[in-house]
Every structure is written in structure tokens, then in C-alpha cells.
Amino acid sequence: MSHASRHVLILGGTTEARRLAADLAAEPGLRVTTSLAGRVAAPRLPDSEVRIGGFGGPEGLARWLREHAVDALIDATHPFAGTISHNAAEAAATAHVPLLALRRPGWVPAPGDDWHPVASLDAAAALLPTLPGTRIFLTTGRMGLAHFAHLTDLWFLVRSVDAPEPPHPPRMTTVLDRGPFTLEGERDLLRKHRIDILVTKDSGAAATAPKLTAAREAGIPVVVVSRPPTPEGVPEVADPEDAVNWLRGHAMR
Template sequence: MGAERHILILGGTTEARRLAGELDALPGLRVTTSLAGRVAQPRLPAGEVRIGGFGGPEGLARWLREQQVDALIDATHPFAGTISFNAAEAAAEVHVPLLAVRRPGWVAGPGDDWHDVGSLDEAAEALPALGERVFLTTGRMGLAAFAHLGRLWFLVRSVDAPEPPAPPRMEVLLDRGPFTVEAERELIRRHRIDVLVTKDSGAAATSAKLTAAREAGIPVVVVRRPPTPEGVPTVADPAEAREWLDRILAGG
């Protein structure tokens, strides 16, 4: 690919780690992955790593300029939200090519009882009519949306311990995927779960809970993904991102 070129990956996902590993192994590339720092002990990718925010789109644009970034790849979580819009604004300002890597969302199949909602607040509003023992797998952020549901019991799974406000009747399970169908099936059985709440992350590593919920015949409240910036080219996996990057660095 010629002289050393600098690639910035906005990471935190399996796809970002895989892409960083593949690119870091190539000659002539300097690969930096930026992590938000919301997880205490993140899985670090290959190459250089920076942790923490940039200070909005202006700070990101400044970093792109100072670090002479040749291409920006947004491989953040589908629910990362603000950073994707910051990336689009910063890339446009500095004239750095931008690509988004977005894994496909989950799709309901035969036997699924899914309830589509637009936010955690809507999920909380839907819960009392669906069950009393909730398996909450939306992460440690946003528990405040469920804090008023004192009649319901929650099994909250997250990588790091959540902070208040949180539901008063709650058990916390600290764990990190991938998860197996067998393990998810046992969690649902042991805790007598009668409703599951999840974000549509689309990750294969955490999809086993959906199979277990289908088998158990329990409803699933699925929080839709937030909107993403318009006009940003998007691919579904690291292989397609590699093809895009080859074209960009070759001047195509």
C-alpha cells in the first residue's frame, strides 16, 4: 500500500478488534483504535490504542489533523450514538474518508414474541404488561429508566457493576459474552425469567438469549437502534471494510 498510512478505528466491538488485527499485520499501515473507556478492563485490539473521548467533533477533527489520519473507520457499537455523528462531522471538516461498519440487526423468526420499542423508557413502560421477572441485558448504562418499577424483579447482566439509580429489586450478574444457548436457557430457568429486555446489537456473541427466550416461550422487548448519520458509506463486516480501505488508499 506504499508509504505508511494512518488508520483510525473507532472501536469497542468484535468487528473493530478483528479489523485492527488484520490491518496491523499489514506492512505500511499504522493502526490506532480508539475506545470510549466505559469498560474498566476492555479487550484491547492489536496496534496502538487510545482510551477516552476526543472532546466532540472539533476535538476529533483536531486529532485527525494532528495525527495525519488517512482514513477513519467507525466500528463502534450500534448504540454508541453520539460518536458516529461526531465522526461524520469531523471527517467532513478534515476531508478524511469515513466508513461505518455496522453488523446487521437481529430479525424475529417463527416462534418469537418480540415487542419493538424505540428507547429504554419505552421498554420500561411495556414491561408491567409482559412479566414480573425481567432479564435485563441492556448493559449497566440506563438502569435509571427502570428504577421506578418496584413491583418487578430484575436480573441485570453487565460487564461492569451498574451504579444507581437502579431498580430496587435487582440481582446483578457480571459477565461478558459470548454466551451459549445452554447457559442462557439455564439462567432463564433458574431465575424463573418471564420477560427479556435487550438492545438490537445484532451480535452473534449475545444472540443465544434470543434462542433461549424463544424456547421458553417468553416475550422479548427489543430496543431499536438509534439513527445514524446520512451519507456515510456502510458495510456489514471487516472483510468489506478491508476492500473499501484498499480502494481508498489506492486512490480509488
């Protein structure tokens, strides 16, 4: 295989994936393709070739890896994109392609935080009626609203990039917005909507972390959904620079 034909596939959709694609654009003799799931109507596109849409499960992804002569696969999807991560692990093993997970670090509670860790969206929904307050700021994304649709006695403020579709809670107001968010903006949002409880996933993103500070300042409890683990046996790094270094030992050597 010639040096000019080396091909890296990034499973993207995150800030880290875009940064990695930009970093790799300067590498000579390297072809980079970023795959996006297509769940956002107007995604932020990286500095690389882009394909949009699913692969058809692990078998489809393995076939794509072979047909496009991929030399290394980097899973830089959202920390909660568990299905594609497991599909990537199975496909990489089938196609004998090196796989790396690029995951931003999770959030760490600070003094004064009132966090309630849960393992899933269903567990978060079950916990909400036991906490004081009825006005919920739900920042877990529009795809998971069905888990809260049965909570008819609670009012929800939902923030997402695109408008949510049913099923969702009947008492709900939607704010269409995309991070990064400012601390002052988050403070205003909590005050304006008289929020009692914040619900979030441990995405670890700095762009959405100000809501945690605003909740701490306001004495608001935060229900934090824990992220799923990286598939067993898949190496993991937290920074695009570390991913480039890993690649230099695989597809770029």
C-alpha cells in the same frame, strides 16, 4: 504523502473492530490506531496502537484527525453508540477525512418469537408494566439502568461486564459476565431466575444471540430496542473484509 505514513483510525470496542485491526496488521506501510471509550474496566485490546478516552466532541475529534494525519476513519463502535457515530460524521466532514461505518447486521425474528419492538429504553420501560410477568432479564447494559429505576414493582436480573452504579431499579440482582454466551447457559439462567420477560437491544451480536433462542423455547416475550440509524451520507458495511476493501480505495491506495 509517502505510502509508509498512511494512518487509519478505528473507533472500536466491538468484535468487528478487533477483527479489522487484526486484518490490517498484515497490510504493509499502514499505521492503525484503535480508540476505545474507556467505559469497560478491562477491555479486550486489539492488535494495533490503542488510545483510551473521549475526544471532546466532534471538534476534538476533528482536531485529533488533523494533528495525527489520519487518512481514513472507520466507525466500528457498538450499534447503539449513537453520540460517537454522529460526532465521527461531523468530525470527518470538518477534517475532510473519508468515513466508513462498520456495523454488524441486526437480529431477525424467527418463527415462534414473541418480539415487542420499541424505539428507545424509555419506551421499553413504559411497555414492561403492560406485559404479563414481573421478573425481567435486562441485558441492555449498565449505562442505561436509570431508565428503569422507577419501576419499583418489578424485579430485574441485570447482566453486565462491570458492576452497575446508581440510579438503577431497587429490586435488582446483578450477574457480572462477558459473552460469548452458550444456549445451555442462557436456558439455565432463565430457569434459575424464573424470568418472565427479556429486554435487549438489537446489537446483532452472535455472541449474545443465544438468549433469544432460549426465550423463544421458553415462550418468553422479548422487548427489543431498535438500533439508531447510521448518520445520513455515511457508507456502511457489515463485515471487516468489506471495510478492508473500502480502505484499499482510500487510505491504502
